[in-house]
Amino acid sequence: MEQSLPTFETAKKLGLLEEEFEKIKSILGRTPNFTELSIFSVMWSEHCSYKNSIVWLKTLPKSSPRMLAEAGEENAGLVDIGNGLACSFKIESHNHPSAIEPYQGAATGVGGINRDIFTMGARPIAQLNSLRFGNLNSDKTKRLLRGVVKGIGDYGNAFGIPTVGGELYFDDCYNVNPLVNAFSAGIVEVGKTASATAHGVGNPVFIIGSATGKDGIHGATFASEDISEASAEKLPSVQVGDPFQEKLLLEATLEVLATGKVIGMQDMGAAGITCSTSEMSAKGESGMDVWLDKVPTRQANMQPFEILLSESQERMLVVMEKGSEDLIYQICDKWDLYCAQIAKVTDTKRLRYYLNGELVADVPADDLVLGGGAPVYHREYREPAYFQETLKFNIDQVAEPTSFEELKQIAEHLVQHPNICSRRWVSQQYDSMVGTATMTTNAPSDAALVKVKGSDKAIAITVDCNSRYVNANPEEGCAIAVAEAARNIVCSGGEPLAITNCLNFGNPYVPEVYWQFVGAIKGMKKACEKFGTPVTGGNVSFYNQSSDEGPVFPTPTIGMLGLLEQKENATTLAFQKAGDLIYLVGPSKNDINSSEYLYSFRNVKLSPTPAFDLDEEYQVQATVKSLIQQNLIKSAHDLADGGLYIALVESAMPNELGFSIHTNGDFRKDAYLFGESQSRVLVSVDPNQKEDFEALLAAQSTSFEHLGTVHAQLCRIDGETFHAITEVKNLFDTALEKIMQ
Structure with a gap:
C-alpha cells in the first residue's frame, strides 16, 4: 500500500x-491512501x-405496465413498445466540459449518451439535444455555440445516428454556464438486453x-x-x-x-x-x-x-x-x-x-x-426573495397595443427572436436522415417521429423546458415542461409513455437554489402522475453557477418518449391547403405572464408562470388524440413560445400558405396573439368535416374557437395584412444566420 x-x-x-x-x-477502519481517497471522492x-438530490428523486413515479428498467438501476431506461420490442432512452448533461472546451465537451456528451443506449443492447436510432447559451450578441456565446453545434454534428454524423430535433434558448443567465443536454433513443428486442x-x-x-x-x-x-x-x-x-x-x-x-x-x-x-x-x-x-x-x-x-x-x-x-x-x-x-x-x-x-x-x-x-x-x-431550502416580486405583476401595468403598426412590430420582433426563429443554421449541420427512419425532416410535427423498422410503429420523442417559467415558479414551470412534452407528442399523433430528465440547477448548498430544485421535482411528480408517464431516470447537474453571475435559471429538461402504434397516424403541424378552417382547441386567457413578448419586447423580467391548469391540459390532449384517431384534422400544432401568432406562422410556412383570422374581442390583442397561456392547440380542418369536428369537441366539453381560414399567400389578422408568407418566412429562416455570420 x-x-x-x-x-x-x-x-x-x-x-x-x-x-x-x-x-x-x-468504513475502512483506517486512514485511506491517496488512491482510495480518490476513489471515494x-x-x-x-x-x-446524487447525494444532495436522491431524497427528492425517490418521490418521482417510477412504474407503469410498460416499464422494463429504470436508469437508476441500469445504464438507461427501458420501455416496452409492444410486438416484442422495447425502447431504451435517456438524457444527460455535459455542461461543464462544454463551457471550457465546447467542441469536445458536446461531442463526448453525444458519445456518452449513445453508449448508455447500446450498453443496454439497443441500437441507437435517433438523438436530440437541448442547448442553452448566454447573450447571442457576445463573441463568447457565438464561439461556444459554434463549437457545441459542430461537436454534436461531427460526432453524430460520423457515428451514423440522426439528430432529429431539439431546442435552443438564449438568456443572459447562461453567459458563464451554457447547458448542453444530449438525448438518445434506441430499439432492442425484449429479453435481449x-x-x-x-x-x-x-x-x-x-x-x-x-x-x-x-x-x-x-x-x-x-x-x-x-x-x-x-x-x-x-x-x-x-x-x-x-x-x-x-x-x-x-x-x-x-x-x-x-x-x-x-x-x-x-x-x-x-x-x-x-x-x-x-x-x-x-x-x-x-x-x-x-x-x-x-x-x-x-x-x-x-x-x-x-x-x-x-x-x-x-x-x-x-x-x-x-x-x-x-x-x-x-x-x-x-x-x-x-x-x-x-x-x-x-x-x-x-x-x-x-x-x-x-x-x-x-x-x-x-x-x-x-x-x-x-x-x-x-438540504435546507427557502423561498428566494424574487419569488414574491414575480407575484406582484399585473397585466394592467403593460399598456395595450393600440395600433396595427404596433402589433406588426411585436410580430416581427418575435419572428426574428433567437428563442423563436428558425434553427436552420443549427439543423443544417446535423444529418437527420442517416438511417432513413426519420419521418419529420420533410413533414414537420411538434415531436420528432422515427420509424421502428420491421414494424408499423414509430416512436415520438421530444425535449422540452421553458426555464423562464420554471424560474417564475419551479413547481408550475416544471409541470408545464412535462405537459408541453406530452402535448407535442399528442399533436404528432403519439401516446406519451415515459420521461427521462436532465435537472440543471445551481449550487445545492444555496437554500434558494435548492428550493427551486424541490419545487421542480414536486411539479414533475404531479404532472407525470397525471399523464401516466413514469420517470425512467436521467441526470442531475448541479453547480451551474458562478461567483459573478449566480445560478442559471432552474432548467429541468424533460425528454419524453411517445408511441405511434400505426405510423400512418403521424400528424404534421403544417397547414395543408387554402380554404381549410383554422380552429383553436383549448381556452384562451387574458394572460401575458412570462411570455417572450413580455420578457424581451416589454422588458418585464419578473412575472408569474403563464396560466396553466393540469386538468384542463389533460382534457385538451385527450380531445386532440380523439380528433387524430378519427381523422378529423389536417394539422395540429401546440401553442408555446410566442403564442398564437407564432403558431400560425409556423403552421403556414412549410407549404408557403398564409392565414386569415379574427381575434376575440373578449381579450386584449397582445394577450390573444402573443400570450403563452397553456393547454391550447392550433388545428386545421377540411370544411367538409366541420360538423363532425365541432360535434366531437362539444361531446367532450372541450372549449374551442373558429379563428378563420388557411389563406393562399397572406398573413391577415382582423382584415389587416401583416405579411406575405414568403416575407415572414425569410425573416424567420435567416434571423439566426444573420447573427452568427
Whole structure:
C-alpha cells in the first residue's frame, strides 16, 4: 500500500467534506491512501452519488405496465413498445466540459449518451439535444455555440445516428454556464438486453474499446463544483471523443451480447473504471480483483488513480461467463478494438486494485455507491426573495397595443427572436436522415417521429423546458415542461409513455437554489402522475453557477418518449391547403405572464408562470388524440413560445400558405396573439368535416374557437395584412444566420 497518508486538506481539494472524510476512515477502519481517497471522492461526488438530490428523486413515479428498467438501476431506461420490442432512452448533461472546451465537451456528451443506449443492447436510432447559451450578441456565446453545434454534428454524423430535433434558448443567465443536454433513443428486442451487474465467482472481466489515457481525470468532481476562472485550468477534465471508434464499439458490443455469454456490461462514463467496477459489483453483491497493469493505456507509467479515474471515451466493462474468453477476444479483434481481461469476479464484496502485483487500494463496493454507503443529505431550502416580486405583476401595468403598426412590430420582433426563429443554421449541420427512419425532416410535427423498422410503429420523442417559467415558479414551470412534452407528442399523433430528465440547477448548498430544485421535482411528480408517464431516470447537474453571475435559471429538461402504434397516424403541424378552417382547441386567457413578448419586447423580467391548469391540459390532449384517431384534422400544432401568432406562422410556412383570422374581442390583442397561456392547440380542418369536428369537441366539453381560414399567400389578422408568407418566412429562416455570420 502507498505509504504517505492523506489528510483532510487533501480530501477537501478532492471535493470531500470533513464529515465525509471521517466516514471514509470509519468504513475502512483506517486512514485511506491517496488512491482510495480518490476513489471515494469521485464516487461520492454529486455527479455519481446524487447525494444532495436522491431524497427528492425517490418521490418521482417510477412504474407503469410498460416499464422494463429504470436508469437508476441500469445504464438507461427501458420501455416496452409492444410486438416484442422495447425502447431504451435517456438524457444527460455535459455542461461543464462544454463551457471550457465546447467542441469536445458536446461531442463526448453525444458519445456518452449513445453508449448508455447500446450498453443496454439497443441500437441507437435517433438523438436530440437541448442547448442553452448566454447573450447571442457576445463573441463568447457565438464561439461556444459554434463549437457545441459542430461537436454534436461531427460526432453524430460520423457515428451514423440522426439528430432529429431539439431546442435552443438564449438568456443572459447562461453567459458563464451554457447547458448542453444530449438525448438518445434506441430499439432492442425484449429479453435481449444487458444488465449493469457482476456476479459468478471467477468470471472474467474485460475492458473493451479504446486505450485509457489521462483525459477526463476527476471529470466527475469537476462536474460537481461551480464554474470559475480556475476552471479553464481543468482542461484535462474534458474528455476527447472518437466517433469512428465508437461505431466499431457499437457493433462489437451488440455482437458480444448476441453470444449469450454476457453476465453484465456497463459503459465507462463518469469516474471511468472506478464507477463501472464498483456499481456492477455492488449490484451483483459481489467483488472484483482488478489488475491495473493489464489496462491498455495511452501513456506510460500512469499512476493507479489516473488509470482508475480516467474518463477516456469509447470504453466498456464486460463480465463474461468463464470459458467464453475466446469469443470476446475474437469479436474485438475483428472490430480492431482493444480487449483485455483486467479483473475477475470474487465473493468478497470488495474491490481490490493491484498494480504490478502490489495492492494499491482495497475498498468495499457497496459503500461507494448510491443506495449503499454513499452519503445522503437533506438540504435546507427557502423561498428566494424574487419569488414574491414575480407575484406582484399585473397585466394592467403593460399598456395595450393600440395600433396595427404596433402589433406588426411585436410580430416581427418575435419572428426574428433567437428563442423563436428558425434553427436552420443549427439543423443544417446535423444529418437527420442517416438511417432513413426519420419521418419529420420533410413533414414537420411538434415531436420528432422515427420509424421502428420491421414494424408499423414509430416512436415520438421530444425535449422540452421553458426555464423562464420554471424560474417564475419551479413547481408550475416544471409541470408545464412535462405537459408541453406530452402535448407535442399528442399533436404528432403519439401516446406519451415515459420521461427521462436532465435537472440543471445551481449550487445545492444555496437554500434558494435548492428550493427551486424541490419545487421542480414536486411539479414533475404531479404532472407525470397525471399523464401516466413514469420517470425512467436521467441526470442531475448541479453547480451551474458562478461567483459573478449566480445560478442559471432552474432548467429541468424533460425528454419524453411517445408511441405511434400505426405510423400512418403521424400528424404534421403544417397547414395543408387554402380554404381549410383554422380552429383553436383549448381556452384562451387574458394572460401575458412570462411570455417572450413580455420578457424581451416589454422588458418585464419578473412575472408569474403563464396560466396553466393540469386538468384542463389533460382534457385538451385527450380531445386532440380523439380528433387524430378519427381523422378529423389536417394539422395540429401546440401553442408555446410566442403564442398564437407564432403558431400560425409556423403552421403556414412549410407549404408557403398564409392565414386569415379574427381575434376575440373578449381579450386584449397582445394577450390573444402573443400570450403563452397553456393547454391550447392550433388545428386545421377540411370544411367538409366541420360538423363532425365541432360535434366531437362539444361531446367532450372541450372549449374551442373558429379563428378563420388557411389563406393562399397572406398573413391577415382582423382584415389587416401583416405579411406575405414568403416575407415572414425569410425573416424567420435567416434571423439566426444573420447573427452568427
